[in-house]
Amino acid sequence: MASIELSSVFKAYGDHAPVIRDVNLHIAQGEFCVFVGPSGCGKSTLLRMIAGLEDITGGELKIGGQRMNEVAPAQRGVAMVFQSYALFPHMTVYENMAFGLGLAKVDKAVIREKVMAAAKVLQLDQLLDRKPKALSGGQRQRVAIGRAIVREPGVFLFDEPLSNLDAALRVQTRIEIAKLHRDFGKASTVYVTHDQVEAMTLADRILLLNSGEAVARDGSVAQVGTPLELYHRPRNLFVAGFIGSPKMNFLPATLVSAATDHAVVRLSSGETLRAAVDAQRLLPGAKVTLGVRPEHTELGTATQHIIRPLQWQERLGESTYLYMTGASGSTESLVAKAPGHAHASTGHRLAIGLPADTLHLFDDQGLALERRIPDQNQSLPQAA
């Protein structure tokens, strides 16, 4: 049982540019925190620094209130589950799960009790005599998780544990990990993934790392927050573009008028739109970027709308993605998510509704203006 505290944590390999810059984060005991970001942003490095598998160049790491920078991995009270499973091929499932406890000289009867209990939870009890090569990918990953569970660590660290599984097994194992955390939720968990669906569904809080934009920001924190905070209130263009699939549409625009509860902007097509944001810090004429998620567009003219010709459509059954080209004189494209029964012919001019309270607005530095929207949580009524 342990909290994790990262203070001004920094990592550089030799003379190369830092891969982690100034990360400050407090993960409460029992919290499930997901590190997410594009390939190469440094999320595995940050996890490995917590595990003790990478040195910390600067700053401080505390686990359970104790400084850990110089403490050996085995003494940190953490258990790590790797993408590659890292099972011993010559040992059975039972021996793999018992190995760490054996090293720690735990009594054999106690080891047996713990391994059998974990095997039952993970539905491995019929497979204990098998060697890893006789298991499926999903079963191997369950053994790797079981090996971590039996140690009853204060901190669980997961490094892309589902990457080697096929799509269906990923979903199933993701749900199993969420249930395990709910049922044994005293341990703090840090989970690294580049998959935003895993991040959204598993996390109490997400830490998104910058990458690929300005080099000076690589490896720094883009935003920390609950999954819905990052989705509804992304702090900047990078976060807005990373969270959500298909990605948020970005349309260049010019500010026409600004107030504390709305802004009016003109697109390069000449169309004007109102956005429910606090725009008082900007002056009319400012260059801005309007953001709208494909799933928040509405077909038709019932609300403020823009007209765009249809270029392409993808019919998925449950929904249809409509890909529009820019209006004449503009190059930007737009993706709208429509109901599955919707379809149109290429070249048809469609009215795409963009309600004011679904829009995001970013200044010329890419920073979001605060949205003036109601709380996005809606409690469902309970059936009698």
Ligand SMILES: Nc1ncnc2c1ncn2[C@@H]1O[C@H](COP(=O)(O)OP(=O)(O)OP(=O)(O)O)[C@@H](O)[C@H]1O
């Ligand atoms: N031993 C090393 N020496 C020098 N650079 C390294 C070393 N290990 C990692 N890096 C660099 O550090 C950066 C972060 O790597 P890291 O593996 O943490 O990224 P990641 O976000 O986990 O990416 P991925 O999702 O692709 O695994 C990368 O640019 C990588 O090339």
